Amino acid sequence: MLERLQKFLARAGVASRRDCKEIIASGKVRVNGQIVTETGAKIDPEIDKVTIGKRTIRQPKLVYYAMNKPKGYITSMEDPRGRRTVRDLLPDIDNHVKPAGRLDYNTEGLLIFTNDGELIDHLTHPRYGVWKTYWIESRGVVTEKAAERLRRGVMLDGRKTSPAKVVIIGHDAQKNKTQLTVEIHEGRKHQVREMMRIVGAPVLTLRRIKVGPISLGKLKVGETRLLGKVEVDRLKRAAGLLD
Secondary structure (H helix, E strand, O other): OOEEHHHHHHHOOOOOHHHHHHHHHOOOEEEOOEEOOOOOOEEOOOOOOEEEOOEEEOOOOOOEEEEEEOOOOEOOOOOOOOOOEHHHHOOOOOOOOEEOOOOOOOOEEEEEEEOOHHHHHHHHOHHHOOOEEEEEEEEOOOOHHHHHHHHHOOEEOOEEOOOOEEEEEEEEOOOOEEEEEEEEOOOOOOHHHHHHHHOOOOEEEEEEEEEOOEEOOOOOOOOEEEOOHHHHHHHHHHOOOOO
């Protein structure tokens, strides 16, 4: 089956599809020994040999995992400072996977890992509009007025956040806490924490519970599980990769 060259490179984890177009246009890619600069060129991954420099690009077996990341781990596959990384929690996997997006050191919850570079690009770039849902316990009472501000968007670093979906679960007047869910499709640094700070309800606990159609479910903290084909197809559909 013929496939566009930039899509093949992206699925092989070379770079995002957008960046793969630039790599092709720069003349760094050869197909069967011939330089190809046309981004619309098609290849047969089963027959054609694709190289970038001395590296032969092969389509790996694509794998998809869900992890319930604990606090105290950074979302990186390695850390020169010697901190614990999410790689320490992954099972032994032959295929080279990467996290699709990030959770900060003090945030727990759902991370998707895959070696499907195209899916990573679609899950992390805001233009594809994949929603992520966060469960929050905040200090203070989050009023409907504050929730409405979040829904409309708040000014963050000089730019308004996209409209969010907010559901107030309940208040604990005795402990002065509120539980709620916030759903966004952007990925700015510490965005949810900053949004909550702006409306006067700083985050005490933050947990991502859903990415697109994939929920954290009963996955225990620190555990990882393989996603099934139906789940992967639903995820790809939400990311705009399947009709």
